[in-house]
Amino acid sequence: MSFFLETTDMDLGDTPIENIFINDYMPMANGTYVKVYLLGYKYAHDRDEKIEVNNATIAKHLDIPLEDVLRAWEFWEDKGIIERIKLEEGNKFNYKVRFLNLKQLYIKNNIGVLNKEHANKEVDTHKYNTYDLVDANKVPAINNMFNTIDYTIRRQTVPSEKQRILNWIYDYNMNPDVIEEAFAYGVERKGIRTISYIEGIIRNWYDKGLTNMEAILEDIKQYDEKYYRYQKIMKALGLGKRPIKKDEAELIDKWFGEYKFTMELVLEACERDKNPTPSIHYVNGILKSWNEKGIKTIEDIELLDKPKEKKDTKVTKTNIRRPSNTVTRFHNFEQRSDKYTSEEINARVEEIARRKRQAYNQKAKGEA
Template sequence: MGFIKTTTSIDLGDTPIENIFIDVYMPIANGTFVKVYLLGYKYACDGNIHKNVSNITLAKNLNIPLSDVLSAWDFWESKKIIRKIVSSEENEWDYTVDFLNLKQLYIDNNYKSLQALNQEETESTSYSCSTKELLDANKIPEIKQMFIEINKIISRSLTPNEKMQILEWFHNYNIDPPLVIKAYSYCRHKKNIKNVNYVAGVIRNWYDLDITTIEQLQEYLEKQGERYGLYDRIFKAMGFMYREPAEAEMKIMDKWVDTYQFSIEIILKACENCSKTSNPNLNYIDGILTDWHTKGVKKLEDINQTVQKKKVSPAPSSPKAPKIKTKFHLSESRISKYEANELEELLLNRQKNKL
């Protein structure tokens, strides 16, 4: 299927309709409004031939009420593609319709606005970091630590030009060093890209999404289902504000989610134990979670039941020393049935018998 155009030997005249009207404005109007616009535009193109044509003439030629013609011009005026020129105050419907040039409107509303926008962006991003500012920035502990962490991520030292470009991001996007580190780590682990221009594009995209803090980035990545957002929350809970996870550490955290099927709440609960050790590390947390997994922990309530409530078994009683009987021990049963005077008499009788 296609569309073709044949020519005729007789010129009956043409009315040039701009494509902008057909592509943009015609689909948003009903058929009556389009007919009124096209016929009125034809009369405008004919010039003096139809100089005395009025809205009543349009209504008669289109076989529609005059109110429909007036409603059509109200609609096109609201779209700012025609202008009414009132010539008589007595008849509110007696006015001249001025058809505005749609191409010029497009240029004014789009091209010039785009030029102004580009100029504003150029002015807003015209800041460039100087060598002196770079030297001063290196004296700030947070900036210095940021450069060190980025060097670890990209496995090389940043060049002075790269450092200056990073410092320009602070001015252009109103961000802090931790977010720059996250951007480099995200590009390195997610895309395996270390180029500073690519990282700049990622930060610019985050800025367009109103992401200027670590907390906003975590929320965004979690909504997107990004595992990297999980890594970031765990490391923050462990107190690692600057350090980024290594490949081996990411595999350990993946095990907690994929193999153990622990929720982020259970993992963060295990991270609370970091305060009990002076040197928190991922292996320490892994030991806790592995123990919980062995004990069948599935939710937070299980931790309280099987881990935190430890039954204290009673202390074993010390064994009693066995009684050692000697010849000097008298049987209690033999002496308990005699009084003192009877016992004395008994001993005397026994002595007499021996004599």
Template structure:
């Protein structure tokens, strides 16, 4: 349950369409949402400072100006703002036009599922949208037949539910056809779209980049396991550990392979053992092979320093001045003959 306190004090309010909160906000990171809301507040306030610009947003949020521009580019790709370059030499100087979200939703996203199900003519109405019509035609070619009305309804519902562009639906069909060499039901397509949505992949290029990264990372896993003498795929926990080496510690693959070489004399090498080595290196800011070489040279010098220290301690011990030291120091002043004479004289004194 959520409710708000009633207060008669008016400090001004900015009304934002629920469409932004329900559909667009979940797909963006927090920074992009902050930039949008701060700019939108200025656009809605008739008494706002006319000098308030993107630099002002950057200062208010304590972020680089370039991050503000990236946020606007993101929202422009979602077609809910337009960036207008101002006439000067500053590459970051843009005016921002906020589009009417209700109109956007009606023109691009609004689908009354009940009316579609009850009246097939509504599908024809929705298909008047060029991008939707192009999507249906492309999918017809991929699956090699015309889509059933129920399938079209389900696909339109997917677009509405996950706020995906039609080209993402087409790409999902292309991906399935390429992977399985045959078509799959709409439910399978929806599960694919849902997975991409949950992974923050919103365009075909996002998905392709993700595949490329995962393929490259898989080859890295395989290289590490070959170095360890493992001829099996890594488990999920092992993948997470190895991802930490790259994504958190920013270790080079050469450094990781060097750590793997440390396990050659171990009966049961494991990713956990290598992780211990890499964690120690990370704590010592070891990032390159040169860093490892310096660390090894330093560890070789330490035993020599300890040996010298022990010798010094030994010599220091013999040089401690005691009364015996003083006696010895006194007797070294005489020759053996003189010492003999002194001894004889001392003996005479005893027997007088």
């Protein structure tokens, strides 16, 4: 007996490319070198050990000469964003390519820790000192990281702790946002705020090959569904930079436990919170209303939002107002013509006309 996953006929995955490469490095290279870098980066990100990839594979995939692939790696190594690691002495074409973390390079370049003096030292070349810490706080990503950590653990980190946290960037190849997530996870799910415990979380992620937020959240989703929900919803509302509060967590648990809503439905409610400062409580009002109306799917919402059709305003027999049949004294009037024939009626009309003419003539003579 064995277990296996079905594979798709098409590659529908995602490859995260750092903006530093797009903004700073891509403009300085020709199109072929950029394509080689991106395809090689994709293969490195996939990390599928069953697929053997080499420079010839890249050349065939891009339909370019092998020499162009080799020149591309020389170019990117000269720019300092990859390293070629030789596998055989004397064979300059057989090597591995290590893609360096561009955020880490940016941070190090800004705080001045990768100068020649440090590079020549054999021990503790990457350790940060007090002067480096002052420079590090001038980097927005680092400064924001420390502010977020202080908010999460509800106290100010001391300089020695900050130096230790900075070393994680080097030791474990972790970006600031990943370190922020480690503190949030340790405090919110485990209730532990010690630096050593948080480093244990970082080390565990590193050992599992989880070095970016996408991979970490996917791993959390598998082993800690509740926390994954919290993070997903808080980020959807733009509140991912602060820890979730107890009452907010209880409301989210209610949406999935009592209301039986799906994540898709909850995220739709988050999307409808257009307030300048979104909140879990506002979204709760939306979801509570939907639950009372029996809404359980996106299709139900579409039906609810659909404008109601106007009622048919055509006049029918049933809504025509007819005169009432009220009996009046005029209903008892008996028409005189009912007693005469048509000849008699004509004769009477002539007689009436003749009399009126005579009366008119006599009146006229009298006045004269």
